[in-house]
Amino acid sequence: MDRAVARRNVVLSRMLDEGYITQQQFDQTRTEAINANYHAPEIAFSAPYLSEMVRQEMYNRYGESAYEDGYRIYTTITRKVQQAAQQAVRNNVLDYDMRHGYRGPANVLWKVGESAWDNNKITDTLKALPTYGPLLPAAVTSANPQEATAMLADGSTVALSMDGVRWGASLPFGYSAGTDAA
Known part of the structure; x- marks a missing residue:
């Protein structure tokens, strides 16, 4: 929060210097508490494989500008479908593992x-x-x-x-x- 206060004070000082606010407005605003909160888009569900597929496709189409031009990407994948896909992968990997038998410990302590x-x-x-x-x-x-x-x-x-x-x-x-x- 110290950085937010410092940044706010720099901006207010510049506004005062440029004549956008009065000394009284500067003094009053400078003493007010900052009640800002960090907010980012809420992630609806975890889909790391889908996200990586989309990232690769965007990079293939737009190169480095895919990271810089502010594209918004919408997919038709729903939470229910993604969770079903992840569960299917888990089940099938486990089934595959069971069909091929135990291959020894993953680690020896x-x-x-x-x-x-x-x-x-x-x-x-x-x-x-x-x-x-x-x-x-x-x-x-x-x-x-x-x-x-x-x-x-x-x-x-x-x-x-x-x-x-x-x-x-x-x-x-x-x-x-x-x-x-x-």
Whole structure:
């Protein structure tokens, strides 16, 4: 807000110097509180892929002027259609992943023979990872042939029945996201 006050005072000083306002108007306006708020267009919904497609098309048509000439772009994509498209991609990527089986951990936090990490280090690592829709990063902290226990970024644990992950059976037992069993 200090920058806004400074800018306002510069503008008022110039208006006074140029004769657009009187000294009394300058003094009165200069003491008034600024109640301006930042306002930008409200984004109706997140559509990063669509936005990038539109940006590329505009750049291909208009070059650098696409960024500078103040174009307004309207699309026929609605929130409902965009959300359905994003959900379809999520579902199909997950289905594809399940059809191709488990390919091992995305990351190994500690190797066999090393001391296991404490819960704080595990949760700090998980908090730094991205989420994908309803999918959350987790670290498998223990496993046996019937069940695995996974820790989430908030420190809570989830029990995973091996019956529920039969699609991941393409690798031998012993792989986990928390430890390197190899």
